[in-house]
Amino acid sequence: DAGVIQSPRHEVTEMGQEVTLRCKPISGHDYLFWYRQTMMRGLELLIYFNNNVPIDDSGMPEDRFSAKMPNASFSTLKIQPSEPRDSAVYFCASSYPSGGVTDTQYFGPGTRLTVL
Amino acid sequence: GQQLNQSPQSMFIQEGEDVSMNCTSSSIFNTWLWYKQDPGEGPVLLIALYKAGELTSNGRLTAQFGITRKDSFLNISASIPSDVGIYFCAGQLIRGGSEKLVFGKGMKLTVNP
Numbered sequence: 001d002a003g004v005i006q007s008p009r010h011e012v013t014e015m016g017q018e019v020t021l022r023c024k025p026i027s028g029h030d031y032l033f034w035y036r037q038t039m040m041r042g043l044e045l046l047i048y049f050n051n052n053v054p055i056d057d058s059g060m061p062e063d064r065f066s067a068k069m070p071n072a073s074f075s076t077l078k079i080q081p082s083e084p085r086d087s088a089v090y091f092c093a094s095s096y097p098s099g100g101v102t103d104t105q106y107f108g109p110g111t112r113l114t115v116l
Numbered sequence: 117g118q119q120l121n122q123s124p125q126s127m128f129i130q131e132g133e134d135v136s137m138n139c140t141s142s143s144i145f146n147t148w149l150w151y152k153q154d155p156g157e158g159p160v161l162l163i164a165l166y167k168a169g170e171l172t173s174n175g176r177l178t179a180q181f182g183i184t185r186k187d188s189f190l191n192i193s194a195s196i197p198s199d200v201g202i203y204f205c206a207g208q209l210i211r212g213g214s215e216k217l218v219f220g221k222g223m224k225l226t227v228n229p
Contacts, residue, residue: 004158043159043204043219056214091158105217107158 004108006092012114018080021111023092024073033105034067034077035091043091049075082115089113122205122220129195130228137203137223138189145207148181148188149217153202162203163190195227 005024013019025032033048047057052069060067064083069075079086089112093105122139129135139148147166151159163174165181165188172179178191188207192199205220 042221045216045218048216056216058214059216093158104161104164107160109156110158 004092004094004106006090006108006111008111009109010112010114012116013082014116015083016081017115018078019082019086019113019115021077021090021092021113023075023077023108025075025092025094026106027073029094029096029106030072031095031105032069032075033091033093033095034075035093035107037089037091037110038087046077079113082113084115087113087115120205120207120218120220122223124223125221126224126226128226128228131195131197133195134191134193135195135199135225136189136191137205138187139205139207139220140187141207141218142186143207143209144185145218146185146210147208148179149206149208150177150179150188150190151204151206151219153204153222155201159204192225195225197227197229200225200227 007022030051034046035043036046037043046059047067048055049069065079067077089110091107091110093107095105120139120141127135149164150162152162153159162177163172163179168181168185169183170181176193181188202222202224204222206217209216209218
């Protein structure tokens with residue numbers, strides 16, 4: 001298996017632009033998570049889905065952030081409009097159907113976002 | 117929000133030495149996990165602990181789930197250069213029907229050959 005796939009790996013954009021991050025979970029996993037990592041705040045859960053349904057989005061910082069999972073093999077995290085403080089590494093992770101949230105979460109390589 | 121206090125924040129050790137790190141919280145967690153992150157990669161799970169008092173080993177790694185369920189430690193014995201990376205603790209929080217992992221800030225380990 002290729003593991004969790006994220007694209008792009010790096011994104012540099014200007015303030016005010018729309019940014020879309022993409023994730024393909026491991027086939028057969030029914031949980032998908034979006035995290036944000038910064039030096040100041042560490043690794044924070046933004047939102048997670050179970051069977052394509054958002055379960056907890058309490059970590060989404062504000063209305064500029066939105067996430068969708070139209071099918072079991074694809075999810076997007078969108079920031080519109082982007083701001084410099086959104087600069088961070090964004091990780092997607094997925095986990096097994098037989099387990100719960102705390103079972104092994106497989107992380108993707110991350111997308112490093114820089115907003116100028 | 118919930119926070120995990122992870123210490124130390126960084127360590128510089130010589131190859132062959134042992135290293136310990138821990139996490140504490142004011143909240144009770146149901147599960148503790150330890151992850152390692154290599155540069156440019158996502159975190160990878162090292163050890164999972166599910167019961168208070170549980171002591172689990174994985175090769176040179178040993179971790180324990182504190183009796184109070186508010187802390188955990190990770191030991192690495194006989195360190196080698198490939199142990200370099202950032203180590204994170206994470207605790208499972210269950211609130212209002214939602215489960216989530218809360219991560220510590222990480223401990224950056226440097227191993228000098």
